[in-house]
Amino acid sequence: MRWIVGAILLLVVAVIFRLGLLAYSMYALLAAIALSRYLANRWSSDLEAKRTMNATQVGVGAKVAVVVTVDNRGKVPVPWMLLEDLLPRQALIHSPPPLEVAGQRLQLVSFRSQGTKTILYQMKCNRRGYYQIGPLIAETGDVFGLYRRFRVLSDPSFLTVLPEVVPLTGFDIASRRPIGEVLMSYQLFEDPTRIRGVREYRAGDPLNRIHWKATARTGTLHSKVYEPSTVAGVTILLDFHHEAFDRADEPVRSELAVTATASIAAAVCEMGQQVGLCTNGRDAADRIRTEGWTHQRLRSRRDAQAAGMRDRSDRLRPVVVPTERGDVQLQRILETLARVEKSDGLNFPQLVMESAARLPRSATVVAMLSIVTPQHAIALSNLRKRGFAVTAIVNTYDEYRYAELAAPLVAERIEVRQLKNREAIADLCNKCMIH
Known part of the structure; x- marks a missing residue:
């Protein structure tokens, strides 16, 4: 904006004082500014990107490949474009980092008319976590450096790295109580696999509690009594x-x-x-x-x-x-x-x-x-x-x-x-x- 205001002021001065060479120069400068602005806007608006990951949920130690494809949909070539697929800072600190990156996720590229560029990199997942991958951002500008344009080309993806599981030893397999069998002081519910004894049938006892052998032997209905729940x-x-x-x-x-x-x-x-x-x-x-993410x-x-x-x-x-x-x-x-x-x-x-x-x-x-x-x-x-x-x-x-x-x-x-x-x-x- 300052370049435009300055050029217009100089053009007005050149016209008032009939300075033809200066006026011609300001016309050329204004035309260059307008063309630069148009091209910078055109280069950034014609780009589209898509990110592909071979997995979104992995375990610790796994490797995830990321492929980002950027297409120039316009017919105007792009002389330079800085592309970066962002990763959170927390994922790149410590030694080793939670996500160890191999490959170039930051590249300076140029596009032909309707050309395509691909960014390839791989992440080794050293620590469990929930990581934001992306967004892909692009910066470009005119060849004179007068205008710089910034765009977000893709939404982020999210990677879940599950925690490591260490096999435990020493469980009491026979009791099938891996953390321990605890006899409660009151009966929460009964364990039908553990019969404590037999008693006479009471009204309301379900049929599956009837002890048929004791019933046949005594001639009267008897019900099973189970151990209290553990x-x-x-x-x-x-x-x-x-x-x-x-x-x-x-x-x-x-x-x-x-x-x-x-x-x-x-x-x-x-x-x-x-x-x-x-x-x-x-x-x-x-x-x-x-939700409500506005790229503009x-x-x-x-x-x-x-x-x-x-x-x-x-x-x-x-x-x-x-x-x-x-x-x-x-x-x-x-x-x-x-x-x-x-x-x-x-x-x-x-x-x-x-x-x-x-x-x-x-x-x-x-x-x-x-x-x-x-x-x-x-x-x-x-x-x-x-x-x-x-x-x-x-x-x-x-x-x-x-x-x-x-x-x-x-x-x-x-x-x-x-x-x-x-x-x-x-x-x-x-x-x-x-x-």
């Missing part, structure tokens, strides 16, 4: 509040907690028992803002990077996968763990308070903790007093630190186990948790 399965309470983790240990300890949680859930599902998850972390999908309002790379994902989430309720059994239950839990992020919302005692009504008494409550305060111990003790079977896993490497954190839990008669490192995950359930 606790089977697990509900995992994962503390993912950011204050629970020391910055010096991150992201190692938080990722270890997720891996241990995923491994326990996988083992319980493999045994055919119910499993659930409740965490005070936030779901990364809550930060997605794809984006004027820089920073705008494009912020267009799809918010930096913060105001979520103040637990992320819950209800405790159930079934073939798809493990997949639900793994997908939730892939997206979970540390939060500054609910602390762990508040998580217990908010989720207590959702916890089935028929499953052991396993608390995955990285810090233990008296409030943590009281919250878990209240669950135990209400009839829940409770076990705590303390996520720390140092033995002295573990003894310090475990003390308030032991004082409340809660069984505690240490998650020392990745190798210790396999032995977390090496003995039955009998209360």
Whole structure:
């Protein structure tokens, strides 16, 4: 705009004072400015792009190939275009980075009339997470450098990297109680596979309870008496509040907690028992803002990077996968763990308070903790007093630190186990948790 205003002013001066050479130069400059602006707009508006990924959900260690095809639909060649398929900064820091990129996702290219360019790169997924891939942005301008145009050519895609699952050892296979068999002080429901005895028939007893051999032998109806229900399965309470983790240990300890949680859930599902998850972390999908995305309002790379994902989430309720059994239950839990992020919302005692009504008494409550305060111990003790079977896993490497954190839990008669490192995950359930 300043170039145009200056050229017009000089042209007016040249006309007033009849400076023919200057007037001719200003006419040529204005024509060059108009042509440059037209070409810059034309070059950016004629481009279309499409991104293809060979997978949108993978496990840790997998490689994902990304192919971005950019077409020039116009008949005017484009002398230069800077193309970049954006990735979030958090995915490229640390060593190794969560997404290790091989190939060029930033390229300077030129297009023939109706030409096509392809961007190829590959990502190795080193850490679980929910990653935004893209958008593809393009910058171009006229050959004189007077105008610069910026466009978002494609919407972002999203990649889910599932957490690692470590096989657990030491389960009591015979009892089919991977986390422990807990005899309740009251009868929640009866286990039809475990007959305790026989009694005389009472009005209202269903036919499937009748003990036909005893009935035939005595001549009167008798019914089976079953053992009271035992606790089977697990509900995992994962503390993912950011204050629970020391910055010096991150992201190692938080990722270890997720891996241990995923491994326990996988083992319980493999045994055919119910499993659930409740965490005070936030779901990364809550930060997605794809609705109402207006490309025309984006004027820089920073705008494009912020267009799809918010930096913060105001979520103040637990992320819950209800405790159930079934073939798809493990997949639900793994997908939730892939997206979970540390939060500054609910602390762990508040998580217990908010989720207590959702916890089935028929499953052991396993608390995955990285810090233990008296409030943590009281919250878990209240669950135990209400009839829940409770076990705590303390996520720390140092033995002295573990003894310090475990003390308030032991004082409340809660069984505690240490998650020392990745190798210790396999032995977390090496003995039955009998209360």
